[in-house]
Structures are given as structure tokens and as C-alpha cells.
Amino acid sequence: MSLPDWVEPVARYMFQEGLRGTLRIAVISVVASTVIGVALGTLLTTRFWPTRTLIRFYVEVWRGLPIIVTLFMIFFLGPVIGNQLEFDPFTAATIGLTLWGSAQVAEATRGAVQSIPREQHEAASALGFGWVGRHVYVILPQALRRLIPPLVSLLVGIILNSTLAQVIGANELLESAERSVERLAAPPPSGIFEIHAIEIYGAVMVVFFLICFPLTRLAAYLERKLVA
Amino acid sequence: MILAVTYDLWSYVSENWEPLLRGLGRTLLVSGIAIVGAFVIGAVLGAARAHRVPVVSQLAAVYVEVVRNTPILVQIFFLYFGLADPIGPWPGIKLDIFTVAWLSVMIWGGAFNTENFRAGFEAVPHRFREAGLALGFSRTATFFNITLPIGGRIALPSSINTYIAVLKNTALLYVISYEELTTVALQVNALTLETAETFTVLAVVYLTLVWSLSIAIRQLESRLALPEER
Numbered sequence: 001m002s003l004p005d006w007v008e009p010v011a012r013y014m015f016q017e018g019l020r021g022t023l024r025i026a027v028i029s030v031v032a033s034t035v036i037g038v039a040l041g042t043l044l045t046t047r048f049w050p051t052r053t054l055i056r057f058y059v060e061v062w063r064g065l066p067i068i069v070t071l072f073m074i075f076f077l078g079p080v081i082g083n084q085l086e087f088d089p090f091t092a093a094t095i096g097l098t099l100w101g102s103a104q105v106a107e108a109t110r111g112a113v114q115s116i117p118r119e120q121h122e123a124a125s126a127l128g129f130g131w132v133g134r135h136v137y138v139i140l141p142q143a144l145r146r147l148i149p150p151l152v153s154l155l156v157g158i159i160l161n162s163t164l165a166q167v168i169g170a171n172e173l174l175e176s177a178e179r180s181v182e183r184l185a186a187p188p189p190s191g192i193f194e195i196h197a198i199e200i201y202g203a204v205m206v207v208f209f210l211i212c213f214p215l216t217r218l219a220a221y222l223e224r225k226l227v228a
Numbered sequence: 229m230i231l232a233v234t235y236d237l238w239s240y241v242s243e244n245w246e247p248l249l250r251g252l253g254r255t256l257l258v259s260g261i262a263i264v265g266a267f268v269i270g271a272v273l274g275a276a277r278a279h280r281v282p283v284v285s286q287l288a289a290v291y292v293e294v295v296r297n298t299p300i301l302v303q304i305f306f307l308y309f310g311l312a313d314p315i316g317p318w319p320g321i322k323l324d325i326f327t328v329a330w331l332s333v334m335i336w337g338g339a340f341n342t343e344n345f346r347a348g349f350e351a352v353p354h355r356f357r358e359a360g361l362a363l364g365f366s367r368t369a370t371f372f373n374i375t376l377p378i379g380g381r382i383a384l385p386s387s388i389n390t391y392i393a394v395l396k397n398t399a400l401l402y403v404i405s406y407e408e409l410t411t412v413a414l415q416v417n418a419l420t421l422e423t424a425e426t427f428t429v430l431a432v433v434y435l436t437l438v439w440s441l442s443i444a445i446r447q448l449e450s451r452l453a454l455p456e457e458r
Binding site: 014031060061064065066068072073075080128156160161162163164166167176177178181195197198200201202204208209212213216 | 253293294296297298299300301302305306310311313318372396397400402403410414417423424426427430431435439440442
């Protein structure tokens with residue numbers, strides 16, 4: 001059985017343009033979310049309440065809003081506020097996913113840091129570490145163990161949610177799929193006047209499944225191994 | 229050209245409250261249908277998973293994994309632009325926009341809820357079921373009188389989190405132009421160009437809904453907590 005002629009160029013376009021766009025958004029968002037989220041989550045455990053309230057507000061807002069509303073907000077509201085806040089779709093999507101992701105990581109980090117026994121803090125203080133040194137060298141390395149499973153889940157969440165960038169027009173996997181469907185549906189010479197929406201969107205689901213299913217399994221495995 | 233430089237939330241709301249309220253109504257309607265559906269799917273398939281009912285359990289596992297590991301946006305595209313396309317390969321399946329709207333978020337919520345309920349039912353101590361069977365309850369009666377009330381309570385916090393996520397996911401119905409809150413708000417924005425006011429309203433409404441549901445969870449959690457955990 002040989003594949004129809006339209007499959008090969010469409011697949012190549014979706015992998016070269018679309019999948020690359022998806023991975024670009026996902027990788028930057030995951031790294032930024034982790035760095036910002038761990039910092040904010042650690043600060044959520046301080047005794048100084050104004051800091052805590054402020055970060056708590058940040059976490060609840062970006063976790064509470066539908067991510068799509070956050071993306072629209074950055075994309076449409078940014079330029080209204082100031083010219084330097086005018087972002088291209090890729091940047092807007094990355095910022096939006098980072099706001100959401102860092103809120104998730106902050107909450108997970110708070111739990112992980114608080115799970116470290118008080119004696120560790122006391123021992124570090126006794127050795128002369130300040131607040132920063134105590135957390136960077138003593139507490140966080142231990143908390144990291146509990147943080148790895150939620151970070152893998154975050155990776156899955158960000159990969160799945162990176163499709164939202166399609167709505168504001170970034171050329172990621174779903175957008176490249178939609179363009180392909182529309183192109184094939186066009187009359188010749190640009191298209192072939194056929195509708196292949198089921199095959200193409202089905203293929204997108206398969207690609208996401210192949211990426212995300214192993215990661216979900218990995219997160220569950222690490223959860224059993226590292227946390228229990 | 230100078231666009232709206234003034235910020236006047238009050239006149240924005242007083243001029244546009246009607247479409248926005250209709251949008252909010254549709255958001256709540258679709259969420260409501262989807263949440264009820266997700267509860268039923270979750271309870272039935274969760275029970276099948278927990279009790280390892282042959283065939284049903286395996287099919288439910290596939291359903292859960294497929295939905296959880298693919299983006300909901302692609303699921304909506306697949307349903308609406310793929311299956312429901314009137315000139316597509318299956319013109320027999322006629323799904324109107326409203327059906328796709330509640331169905332897509334219900335399928336998503338049902339999959340997450342199946343996991344919530346499975347975990348809840350499996351957390352019911354084995355001795356409780358044995359006690360029920362020993363008292364002469366049939367297996368079905370044991371499920372309805374023991375596993376469901378206890379396991380359902382254990383699953384309650386996580387399933388309410390799923391319902392909150394269902395509510396938030398209705399915003400994605402923007403992509404099929406279903407006129408729920410987000411779609412309507414962006415339509416109003418396109419007409420009035422009052423972007424700051426539009427997003428103030430959107431953020432306030434969504435955060436009010438989500439935060440009040442989260443607070444409700446905590447209330448309900450302490451009230452429905454199992455006696456031995458109080």
C-alpha cells in the first residue's frame with residue numbers, strides 16, 4: 001500500500017515548520033517556568049508576609065485564568081499599554097505559558113521546600129549560611145528530588161498547551177496542520193480540492209501522543225520512585 | 229490616529245453588558261452540561277477501572293490516555309473540522325456547534341474524572357467491601373452503598389479541580405466561534421477597541437468563578453471528609 005501523493009509534502013512541512021515551532025515554544029517556556037517558579041516558590045516560604053501575599057496573588061491569577069485568555073491579554077493588551085510591549089505570536093505565547101508554568105512550579109516548590117525538616121534549616125544556619133546560601137546549597141538540592149515528577153508533568157502540560165499559540169497565529173504544529181488542510185482543500189493548481197482534515201488532525205494527535213505518553217509514564221514512575 | 233486612551237470601565241460595562249452576560253450564560257451552560265457528563269463518565273468508567281471489568285476497563289484506559297496525552301485544542305479541531313464537517317467523509321455525523329462545544333469539553337473532563345474516581349475507589353479499604361459482602365449485600369449493592377459514597381468522597385477534591393479545568397477550557401471554544409464569554413468579549417473588543425476594559429472584565433469574571441469554586445472545594449472538603457479523618 002502506498003501513500004497518496006499529498007502526504008509527503010504535508011508531513012515534511014508539518015515536521016520542519018510546525019514541530020520546530022512547537023518545540024521552540026515548549027523548551028523556552030519550560031526552562032523559564034522552572035527558573036522563575038523555583039525562585040518564587042522558595043520565596044513563598046519566607047516569613048515576610050508582603051512578599052508571600054504578592055507571590056500568592058501572582059500564582060493564583062496565572063493559574064486561575066484560562067491560558068488562552070492570558071495569551072490574548074499579552075497579545076492584544078500589550079501594544080495598547082506601550083509600544084515596547086508589542087510581541088510577535090511566538091514571544092507572546094512563550095510569555096503566557098511561562099506565566100502559567102511558573103505559577104505551577106512555584107506551588108510545587110513551596111510544597112517541596114516545606115517538606116524538608118526544620119533541622120536542615122537549623123543545621124545550615126548553625127554552619128553560618130545566610131538565607132540565600134541555606135536555600136541554594138542545603139534546602140533546594142534536597143527539595144529537588146520531590147520536584148522532579150511535577151517538573152516532568154509541567155513539561156507535558158506545556159507541550160500540550162503550546163498548541164494555544166495557534167490561536168494567536170504562531171506557526172506551531174496545529175497551525176501548520178490547519179494551513180495544510182486549507183491548502184489541500186483549495187482548487188488546483190495550489191491545492192487538490194480534497195478535504196483531509198480527519199487524517200491531518202488525527203496525525204497531529206498521534207504526534208502529541210507519542211511525545212507526551214512516555215513523559216506521563218516517566219512522571220508516574222519517578223513519583224513512585226523518588227517521592228514515596 | 230489616537231485610539232482609546234481613556235479607561236472607563238463603567239461605560240464599557242453599561243454599554244456592553246447584554247452580549248457579555250449572554251456569553252457568560254453560554255459559558256456556564258456548556259460547563260454545566262459538561263460537568264454533569266464528566267461526573268457520570270468518571271463514576272462509571274472509574275468503577276470499571278477500579279474493579280477491572282474486562283474489556284470496558286481496557287477501553288477506558290485507552291480513552292483516558294489518549295485524551296490526557298493530546299492537546300484539547302487539537303481534539304476540538306478534530307471533532308469540529310474533522311468529524312463534524314458537513315462535506316467531510318462522514319456527512320452522516322451532523323454535529324452542530326453547540327453539540328461540539330459541550331461534547332468536546334465533556335470528553336476531556338470525563339477522561340480526567342475517570343482517573344480521579346479510579347483512584348478514589350481504589351483507595352477504599354478492602355475490608356469495607358468485604359464487610360459489605362459478608363453482610364449479604366450483592367456486589368452491586370456493595371458498590372452503591374459502600375464503594376461509591378466513600379470512594380466518591382475521596383475523589384471529590386480532585387474531581388472538583390477537574391470541573392474547574394472544564395470551566396476554564398470552555399474559553400477554547402473561541403476557535404470554533406462558539407459564542408461563550410471569551411468569544412463575545414473579543415467580538416466586543418473588535419467593535420469598541422476598548423481592549424483594557426475587555427480584559428479587565430474577562431479576568432474579573434474568570435477569576436471570580438475559579439476562585440469561588442476553589443474556596444468551595446475547601447469548604448466541601450472539610451464538610452465531607454471521612455469521619456476518621458476529621
